[in-house]
Amino acid sequence: MHPESTLNQLRESLPSGELPSSYGVYFKNTLVALCHALEDHILQNCSDDPAQQPLVLVTFQQGKWYLQEAERYLDIARCSSHIAVAAVPDSGFANHKAGQLDNVSLVHLNPKDSLVNEWNLVIVAPGYASMVLCHELSEADYQTQNQPGEDIERKFYGLWTFERGQVEKTAEILIERMRPYNSELADRLLEQCQQIQSRGDVAPVDLSGVVSRVVSYLQSSQEQLVTVSRQTREFWELEGQALRLNRNLAANKLQAFLRMAQRVDERDPANPIASLQVSALSETLGQMLDLPTIKLRRLRLAGLLFRVGLSEAPAEVFTHLSSDLKDSTKDLWRGRTILGAQLLGAMPELEPIAKIIRHQREHWDGSGRPDGLQGEEIPIEARILGLVARFQELTQARSSRSALSLSEALDKCQVHSGDRYEPSLVETLGNVVRLTEMGLMQLPSQPSQVPKVWLEDMSNAEPSTSETAL
Known part of the structure; x- marks a missing residue:
């Protein structure tokens, strides 16, 4: 990585010296897709109030400006307080009407x-921050046999994140890199950035929608790359490239899903750590039942993602009892597991996890949703998840219902032993509760392996391990 690069300067500024877990090598078309996802959020949440509009800093590399992107930024500029575009002088932006707007500033970079x-x-922005940050590989990084023959084969060290502190730090770094070209502009941009940072009266923006778009764009960009590559590469080259790309994209798509699940928890004021607790207790029950390692991993991940189907749910879902929801919202609540499974279906590697989440509300006697599975037709991981999710929910207050103690919540679950829940699982849960109340064990608060993306938001701490296998 070039020592002067924005990426490297960001890394050196971080206390741990490590970049976010999304850091990796990306193909050009994937970067275009990620940028479009973040730009779409600006366009779809456009405000006429300048105080609500974002500051946008852009570096368009040394390539020629694409006309369709210039047209796109004409619309983005109408929704932004200010846009600063850094590119080589002959990029074409200066001649386009978007580059002549009052709230668009151009920085003509020295080619060196x-x-x-x-x-x-x-x-x-006042309510959120996001970025895609990349630096193209050098000729030495590519190595002789891997030099890109086509534009779409170009690769970049890069990352994407919604971590506000890291985005704001990157903004400061970029502004200072523009200062030698226009110190007055740098002062104005820095002042705007600080004004946005100082606003403490703005509620955080729900980013579950943009995270969902990131997942979709990552998926579509992968498919586009493979399609084009099949027309230009021999079969064996394609297969090797696709395998490497799949691993890279799979990790980033999984991170996006985890971020979405975390946003759901953050929207629930009464139960903001539901996913961590459900994942932890599900894993504990799985260990007591001596489940194979692969099933424990899937159960742990399903616990973290079990509420992902509520990513677009209205606020009342998190503040009202299900019986008090209006009909349209009640339908969404009842179908949350199906929505979650469908969402995870965008990533084939998560098919086992999607299956667990889809069937978590099946009942032991066959009276549950969505497919009326009975007994051992229900995956063991789904049986555990359904029981633990209900138990954890009962231990937290919701609207007029007070939080129940562990033994009271267990009693509620035991009433349905044999109809909703498998009796042996209820018995295992009872053993955990009794041991906890006797002080012989502590009810787990988070699973044995927590993905890095989750820990970053919780405490900026580094995890000892990370979730890598399904």
Whole structure:
């Protein structure tokens, strides 16, 4: 990585010296897709109030400006307080009407500036922050036999994140890199950035929608790359490239799903750590039942993602009892497991997890949803998840219902032993509760392996291990 690169400067500024877990090598078309996902959020949440509009910092590398992107930024500029575009002088932006708007500033880069090798999109808004930050591989990084023959084969070190502190720090770094070209502009951009940072009266923006788009864009960009590659590569080259790309995209799509699940928890004021607790207790029951390692991993991950189907749910879902919801919202609540499974279906590697989440509300006697599975037709992981999710929910207050103690919540579950829940699982849960109340064990608060993306938001702590296998 070039020492002057924005990526490297960000890494050196972080206390741990480590970049976010999304850091990796990306193909160009994937970066375009990620940028489009973040830009779409600006366009779809456009506000006429300048105080609500984002500051946007862009580096369009050294390539020629694409007309369709210039047209896109004409619309983005109408929804932004200010846009600063850094590119080489002949990029074409200066001649386009988007580059002549009052709230668009151009920084004409010196071709010898390492910034011309970067592709950056940094968005700082009152209620959220996001960015795609990239630097193209050098010729030495590509190695002789892997030099890109086509534009779409170009690769970049890069990352994407919604971590506000890291985005704001990156904005400061980029502004300072623009300062040698226009110190007055740098002062204005820095002032705007600080004004946005100082606003403490703005509620956080729900980013579950944009995270969902990131997942979809990652999926579609992968398919596009493979399609084009099949037309230009021999079969054995394609298979090797696709395998490497699949691993890279799978990790990033999984991170996006985990972020979405975490946002669901953050929207639930009464139960903000539901996913961590459900994952932890499900894993504990699985260990007591001596489940194979692969099933424990799937159960742990399903616990973290079990509420992902509520990513677009209205606020009342998190503040009202299910019996008090209006009909349209009640239908969404009842279908949350199906929605979650469908959402995870965008990633084939998560098919086992989607199956667990889909069937978590099946009943032991066959009276549950969505497929009326009975007994051992229900995956063991789904049986455990359904019981634990209900138990954990009962231990938290909701609307007019007070939080129940562990033994009271267990009693509620035992009433349905044999109809909703498998009796042996209820008995195992009872053993955990009794041991906890006797002080012989502590009810787990988080699973043995927590994905890095989750820990970053919780405490900025580094995890000892990470979730890598399904």
